Amino acid sequence: xxxxxxxxxxxxxxxxxxxxxxxxxxxxxxxxxxxxxxxxxxxxxxxxxxxxxxxxxxxxxxxxxxxxxxxxxxxxxxxxxxxxxxxxxxxxxxxxxxxxxxxxxxxxxxxxxxxxxxxxxxxxxxxxxxxxxxxxxxxxxxxxxxxxxxxxxxxxxxxxxxxxxxxxxxxxxxxxxxxxxxxxxxxxxxxxxxxxxxxxxxxxxxxxxxxxxxxxxxxxxxxxxxxxxxxxxxxxxxxxxxxxxxxxxxxxxxxxxxxxxxxxxxxxxxxxxxxxxxxxxxxxxxxxxxxxxxx
Amino acid sequence: xxxxxxxxxxxxxxxxxxxxxxxxxxxxxxxxxxxxxxxxxxxxxxxxxxxxxxxxxxxxxxxxxxxxxxxxxxxxxxxxxxxxxxxxxxxxxxxxxxxxxxxxxxxxxxxxxxxxxxxxxxxxxxxxxxxxxxxxxxxxxxxxxxxxxxxxxxxxxxxxxxxxxxxxxxxxxxxxxxxxxxxxxxxxxxxxxxxxxxxxxxxxxxxxxxxxxxxxxxxxxxxxxxxxxxxxxxxxxxxxxxxxxxxxxxxxxxxxxxxxxxxxxxxxxxxxxxxxxxxxxxxxxxxxxxxxxxxxxxxxxxxxxxxxxxxxxxxxxxxxxxxxxxxxxxxxxxxxxxxxxxxxxxxxxxxxxxxxxxxxxxxxxxxxxxxxxxxxxxxxxxxxxxxxxxxxxxxxxxxxxxxxxxxxxxxxxxxxxxxxxxxxxxxxxxxxxxxxxxxxxxxxxxxxxxxxxxxxxxxxxxxxxxxx
Numbered sequence: 001x002x003x004x005x006x007x008x009x010x011x012x013x014x015x016x017x018x019x020x021x022x023x024x025x026x027x028x029x030x031x032x033x034x035x036x037x038x039x040x041x042x043x044x045x046x047x048x049x050x051x052x053x054x055x056x057x058x059x060x061x062x063x064x065x066x067x068x069x070x071x072x073x074x075x076x077x078x079x080x081x082x083x084x085x086x087x088x089x090x091x092x093x094x095x096x097x098x099x100x101x102x103x104x105x106x107x108x109x110x111x112x113x114x115x116x117x118x119x120x121x122x123x124x125x126x127x128x129x130x131x132x133x134x135x136x137x138x139x140x141x142x143x144x145x146x147x148x149x150x151x152x153x154x155x156x157x158x159x160x161x162x163x164x165x166x167x168x169x170x171x172x173x174x175x176x177x178x179x180x181x182x183x184x185x186x187x188x189x190x191x192x193x194x195x196x197x198x199x200x201x202x203x204x205x206x207x208x209x210x211x212x213x214x215x216x217x218x219x220x221x222x223x224x225x226x227x228x229x230x231x232x233x234x235x236x237x238x239x240x241x242x243x244x245x246x247x248x249x250x251x252x253x254x255x256x257x258x259x260x261x262x263x264x265x266x267x268x269x270x271x272x273x274x275x276x277x278x279x280x281x282x283x284x285x286x287x288x289x290x291x292x293x294x295x
Numbered sequence: 296x297x298x299x300x301x302x303x304x305x306x307x308x309x310x311x312x313x314x315x316x317x318x319x320x321x322x323x324x325x326x327x328x329x330x331x332x333x334x335x336x337x338x339x340x341x342x343x344x345x346x347x348x349x350x351x352x353x354x355x356x357x358x359x360x361x362x363x364x365x366x367x368x369x370x371x372x373x374x375x376x377x378x379x380x381x382x383x384x385x386x387x388x389x390x391x392x393x394x395x396x397x398x399x400x401x402x403x404x405x406x407x408x409x410x411x412x413x414x415x416x417x418x419x420x421x422x423x424x425x426x427x428x429x430x431x432x433x434x435x436x437x438x439x440x441x442x443x444x445x446x447x448x449x450x451x452x453x454x455x456x457x458x459x460x461x462x463x464x465x466x467x468x469x470x471x472x473x474x475x476x477x478x479x480x481x482x483x484x485x486x487x488x489x490x491x492x493x494x495x496x497x498x499x500x501x502x503x504x505x506x507x508x509x510x511x512x513x514x515x516x517x518x519x520x521x522x523x524x525x526x527x528x529x530x531x532x533x534x535x536x537x538x539x540x541x542x543x544x545x546x547x548x549x550x551x552x553x554x555x556x557x558x559x560x561x562x563x564x565x566x567x568x569x570x571x572x573x574x575x576x577x578x579x580x581x582x583x584x585x586x587x588x589x590x591x592x593x594x595x596x597x598x599x600x601x602x603x604x605x606x607x608x609x610x611x612x613x614x615x616x617x618x619x620x621x622x623x624x625x626x627x628x629x630x631x632x633x634x635x636x637x638x639x640x641x642x643x644x645x646x647x648x649x650x651x652x653x654x655x656x657x658x659x660x661x662x663x664x665x666x667x668x669x670x671x672x673x674x675x676x677x678x679x680x681x682x683x684x685x686x687x688x689x690x691x692x693x694x695x696x697x698x699x700x701x702x703x704x705x706x707x708x709x710x711x712x713x714x715x716x717x718x719x720x721x722x723x724x725x726x727x728x729x730x731x732x733x734x735x736x737x738x739x740x741x742x743x744x745x746x747x748x749x750x751x752x753x754x755x756x757x758x759x760x761x762x763x
Contacts, residue, residue, distance in 0.1 A: 028357055
């Protein structure tokens with residue numbers, strides 16, 4: 001039975017239970033999205049849990065997740081619907097005798113011959129779903145324009161068939177890495193949520209949630225180091241996903257503390273560029289070596 | 296000790312339904328946001344009202360976040376939103392309080408009994424543990440203890456005086472006892488927060504004393520400007536530049552619609568027509584490649600643009616990442632090529648150090664000599680300039696009274712395809728004093744560039760496809 005959140009606290013609580021620790025605005029905006037039936041535009045640096053939020057929402061609301069991964073050149077045939085022309089051909093061939101043109105034409109443009117793609121299956125579903133449109137900034141502006149009808153009225157116009165209206169209202173999340181400015185028209189239809197790197201305590205909580213076996217002090221140190229590394233000027237600062245990976249790596253290695261040696265070995269988990277590696281080793285690694293003998 | 300929640304008066308206490316006057320307050324708030332340049336349409340406002348129907352709008356965070364999610368649709372807007380929100384509701388609450396004659400209970404009597412050292416320590420502790428409510432109370436105490444009632448009348452001065460009196464500094468103070476949080480120095484962020492509290496409380500005092508609201512202070516450009524000052528955070532510049540890099544990397548790939556296939560590739564069309572017996576049925580188009588121009592960048596690194604030059608150098612660094620055919624020069628009195636430095640050093644701090652170390656800009660007086668720079672640039676590069684080349688000048692066009700030699704500059708722009716000028720000064724100051732930007736502007740496209748959005752404007756112009 002799909003959940004109907006009653007308050008912001010309920011959403012925060014629910015998301016926690018399915019393993020996602022929301023910030024205060026995250027819970028609030030999710031709540032509003034469910035209440036108002038408005039899509040949410042989620043922006044923020046890579047790896048802060050934008051996609052994860054959608055997954056968590058689908059788990060919490062007990063709805064299926066329909067995901068549309070955007071890329072350059074994505075068009076409506078891949079996102080909305082397509083006519084199943086093979087089936088249409090078969091239909092015409094099996095009934096080529098007898099049936100009049102009008103009859104066949106009406107027949108082959110019916111829902112039976114429609115191949116639903118993610119967006120259409122999201123609004124045509126019997127049970128309400130969570131629709132995730134991932135990395136919307138990767139698509140062309142035309143595609144954005146095409147989304148407008150869907151996002152504001154939850155309907156799709158098919159020239160041959162007419163308007164298909166949503167049976168149920170999905171919760172829609174759009175994520176963007178901000179590589180290009182989205183159009184005003186799209187923004188206007190969405191609630192806006194900016195996800196940033198979490199504060200120290202919040203991130204510690206997240207790491208603890210994902211690898212509870214990790215020693216408390218190690219986890220604390222780990223998060224401190226990651227936060228420190230983020231302060232540096234890196235090509236790709238480590239995200240939450242990387243802290244979690246690092247915690248798992250340390251757990252596998254059975255590390256009991258983070259000293260210069262373990263840091264050097266496992267550094268590549270959180271830093272993904274060769275030049276960044278040098279910078280981090282220079283700035284953070286050296287400090288660790290100083291600290292460890294004293295500890 | 297905690298003061299009565301005065302905001303509740305304005306918002307109608309704990310009642311859940313909105314008081315009628317509130318709608319107009321919210322409209323005024325939206326108007327305020329609009330006047331600061333946030334585009335808010337009617338649909339956004341309707342959303343905001345609807346959203347407020349679903350949250351406990353007496354809870355401040357929920358109220359603010361709900362408004363922010365519906366009204367501010369980008370990170371920049373969000374920043375302006377925070378500033379305006381703070382200003383608007385503080386003023387609204389004060390105006391209401393002043394009208395109804397509500398005043399904070401003065402804690403003057405209490406302060407004399409408090410040992411000043413204890414107060415210092417308490418504040419330092421509260422800063423570390425970071426509870427806003429207790430900070431606010433402590434700020435009030437500090438004001439009554441140190442400001443001595445009247446104060447100087449200038450808020451900024453008072454704030455700094457109190458901060459110094461409390462011994463709150465960012466640098467470590469080793470003379471203090473072990474367990475004092477001030478020993479290691481107080482993080483800048485926390486200090487700023489406390490100063491904000493002080494400022495607000497001082498402002499509140501002022502309003503209560505004079506029983507009138509001071510005129511609204513509009514957001515200065517600086518509040519939302521690109522941080523270029525030497526004291527401001529370099530990291531913020533880098534964030535902007537990192538985004539610029541991503542944009543540069545994706546720009547030009549998004550040609551669409553009719554522009555995508557502009558020219559018929561005649562040869563391939565004829566070739567394809569062989570399939571159909573010589574009838575050109577399928578037209579073949581020439582793919583339009585994004586323009587990857589050859590770029591020459593001239594960057595002023597003299598003292599008059601000190602604050603901007605770190606920013607300029609990082610822009611230069613970003614450009615080097617995005618364009619392969621790029622040659623860069625720095626200049627003060629004379630010119631010196633730094634292309635190699637930037638290509639060798641992929642790391643920004645190392646690169647900027649290397650530039651200042653071995654660029655060897657002949658720097659006798661430290662004053663820019665644009666005329667001479669143009670002549671040297673022409674002599675060096677003249678033969679390599681061609682109509683597909685782009686020249687970008689980063690500088691303030693302040694010649695220190697030396698001849699601007701716009702004829703030499705004109706010769707450069709005539710040879711190059713496009714010339715852009717990025718000026719780190721607001722347009723207001725152009726052509727004042729020794730600035731001769733207008734002489735150069737005749738020959739190139741000049742941008743003022745001291746805010747993020749201006750930089751983006753420039754990037755758009757730079758990467759715009761040129762159908763040639």
